[in-house]
Amino acid sequence: MKSHRIYSTLLFLMMSIPTWAADAIVAQGDGKSGLDWTAENIIFILGILVIVSAFFVLYNVLKSIWKIQTIQRFETEGLSPKAAIAKFKQESFLGYIYKQLDGGVSLEKESDVLLHHDYDGIRELDNNLPPWWVGMFYLSIAFAPIYIGIYHFSSFGLNQAEEYEQEVKEAEIAIAKFYVAQAAAKKEMITADNVTLLTDADQIAAGAAIFQNSCAVCHGKLGEGVVNMGQNLTDEYWIHGGGIKDIFKTISNGVPGKQMIPWKTTYNPSEIQEVSSFILSLKGTNPPNARPAEGTLYEEGGTPEVPVENENEVKIN
Amino acid sequence: MTQIEKFSYDNKSVRNFAVATAFWGIIGMTVGLWAALQLIFPALNFATAELSFGRIRPLHTNAVIFAFVGNGIFMGVYYSLQRLLKTRMYSDLLSKIHFWGWQSIIVAAAITLPLGLTSSHEYAELLLPIDILIALIWIVFGINMFGTILKRRENHLYVAIWFYIATWVTVTVLHIGNNLVVPVSFWHSYPVFAGVQDALVQWWYGHNAVAFFLTTPYLGLMYYFLPKAAKRPVFSYRLSIIHFWALIFIYIWAGPHHLLFTSLPDWAQSLGTVFSIMLIAPSWGGMLNGLLTLRGAWDRVRNDPILKFMVVAITAYGMATFEGPMLSIKSVNAISHFTDWTIGHVHVGTLGWNGMLTFGVLYWLIPRIYNTKLYSVKLANTHFWIATLGTLFYTIPLYWAGWTQHFMWKAFVPEGYLQYGNFLETVTAILPMYGIRAVGGTIYLLGVFVMVYNLRKTIVAGSLIENEAAEAAPRVQHVKVKGEHWHRWIERKPITLLLFSTIAILIGGLVEFFPMVLVDENVPKIASVQPYTPLELEGRDLYIREGCVGCHSQMVRPFRWEVERYDIMGDAGYSKSGEFIYDRPFLWGSKRTGPDLHRVGKKYQDAWHFSHMREPTTTSPGSIMPPYPWLYENDLDVSLLPAKIRALQMLNTPYPEGYDEKALQDLEKQAAEIARGLKEESGYVDDLEKKEIIAIIAYLQRLGVDIRPAPAAVK
16 A cells, blocks of 8 residues: 555645645735745744644544553453553554555455355455545535535625626735835836836847837838838837837837737836837838838927828728 | 356457557557647648648547547457356457447548548547447447347346446447537538537536546456456445446536636536535545455565556546546636646546556456467566656646646736736746656657567467357346345346436436526627628638647636736627627637637737738747648638538528528628738738638637627727
8 A cells, every 4th residue: 555655645745736836926926025925934834834743643642542442442352451451562553544444354354245246256345435435425425515505505605707806806906006005115117107218228129029029020020010010110200109108108008999909918017118119229220111101200309290090001890 | 057058258359459459559649749749849740731730639639539548448348248247249240340340430530630620529529420430330339238248147247347338328428419410511510509508518528538438448447357467356345336326427417627717607617516526436436446456465566567557547547536626626727727737637547547557458468368478577567667657757747837837827917917928938938848748758658669569479479269268157047145235136137227327327417408508598698799700600610620729719717817818908808608609619628728819809910810820930939839831722612601501590590591692702702801901911912812811810800809899980
């Protein structure tokens, strides 16, 4: 049975890994400091220690009870107290537990429960069902009405639509709190209102990498624009404004009704700032095969005029 | 005592099935390895439609389930049934028809699946003509088995045979239930149920294909070959009885656990969960009866590779059947579903339980029917360690990949954005794990070659006893023994046993299914959801042909992190059951190697899709999706369109009367419009509107669009 025990231990260890991984990643996602994470895990480890010690105590209590009972049984069988204790020393508590668990008669007494069945030489024993197995079966059956009761006949259990709404609501609160905390800490958040043009070469290069991954397919590898897809980003004409703030906004929120999707779910604000700055660095590069200018001439500081609609653009019906 | 009768056992059929088991095992696993390698090196499909991942993945699953394990079942049943009943198989002719019929089905599958002829129902991909052939051969098997049972010389049926009987009847019911279709042409057909209902039927089937094709027949084999190999009595007859009836009754209810957090109504999901939890004990009953039968024989396990294979098989069975119910708990399923955890879990069952038990049985049985000794016990031991190592190297990386990907999918930054908004990041992160998995698969396959070599040497050394002489007393009227177990009664009555098994396996499916079909509230209608246009319909059939569903789900689950990722316009939310009422078949998928597509409509421009499917890395650098050049060369075959429309009308899809004649016109109009938009930029001019790619783009652009509010008119 040893290998079997090792397997089940390994299995339980494996089952616990997602919990650890979840903890680690959730902790990162929440932006908690390393200390909080350590503190949480210390509590977790202490909890495990408490449970293990509880098991240890329980094990020893049960072992003492078993010892007293076994010696008493030997005495009632007619042994002197001394002889009973001597005989007891031959017994093993783990062996006793194992016997209780598998529910079967010992190998020596097997012939008592051997049935008369004989199928091509295969015999069958009429051993009892392992008691822990029976207990597990009853528990798993009892689980059903409790589960159904909670989730379908009580107000405790939420259905999946309600769970979703709750999840969204909690996230909204957490995000709002985060922004308040950032403001309180006087940490500047990059938004469309305060975003600035980056000029640092490394940051522009980071923006270029994002551009090649996500923008080049519609706007061309050099930002030259692609017929029927994305506009030319290298000239001075813009449909939705050509300042860093306009571009940041267009990339973040997309253009409703057009094929420009919102990218704020894909890239975080500083990444959008990088790619916006990269786009502005393309101005005047005059790449080959550039798509003709569209929109209005944008001048820094000037108020953008009402955008002109581009006829080539695919519209949603 | 009456006189002893002399007869013989048919070993030739057993040998044939054994050879087929090994042969198809190698084929099926090689295809699996190839598919695994394509995930790391997409170019390994050699830009050939027939070899692309979407088409060979079902080839792998069908080959290992129905060819490898299927032949393994028949090998074990033909060997054990005759000996347990002390009679020859009912009819040598039926045995022959059964063997060659089953092999021809496999060959038909190996031809049609790469051709893209698929129903897209997982593990039921084969199309109607082959389904009918399967049904006929399965009936032949049934007649042969029950014929043997009825002319038996034993009074009572041993527990292995209960499992064979339950297997036979359940597979019959499942096969018919999941293949109810309205034919359009010889090959093409539409399932009678759509959307959510189709999903429920499919996973009632899919889950119980695992239960009654990969589990119950193999439990039957375990009950024969384990006590034989261990030379020990079965631990507990009582345990056999209770775990048999509990297992077949409970298993059938558990199908909805494949659909947790989908649009399936909550009540059906909950039934799936609670019955899955209840399955632990009945499943473990089988494991315990196996492992405890080895009491007193563990010293021999150390030296006997056959027993070692069986012990690991049974342990893997115990692990998989514990893990399965855990995965049916909704919060755990939220992690595992659509990730590689599921693939890892399945392979603990198949590589561990089915594979190892099959190997054990082959090593035990081949020397016996060839009247010789195993060529090399040492090599068999080597195979055992190779197989164990291969299983570990296969499964552990996939568990890791599944968890990694899940937690990347759902990670948010505190600003409220997804940390890995680009799906591709979550794929490239797990490619190293895919690499190790392929190594694990290679190791496992290597072991099979070692086995084949060993068995080949054994066969050459011996000679087949085609008809093995046996003798037994004829069956006499049973005289009731005082104090005998009440269950002995039904063991004498095979037809009653069949009847009771049938009732046990019908209840769960019926209770779950009838409310889904009869009660309208289970699928709330959405007024804006309309049937597909003819072009979209053809595009959808191409999506099915290419096996897109093998990697792309169409089911945005109600989680913030899924809605945030997939509902990019923020106006459609998670997937609702009413959106799928015209989906025949449903295409929710079960694995996301690529992103979900249920909200992809109008997310990108036509030109994006046009570039993407021609060479995915142009739009998504680093993508492991293969290119689909043939979609740009093949003309769309519209010859079946009128018949398709008529079939769908028969199934209450509200196309106007007489639309079958007008559909082509609409199709051409829509195709021309899309092609016009593409032509200017693509430089691809000749007959673009006739190409298959146009239909696929039309379909993709439709996905999830109906439920969105009309966009504000652009000034």
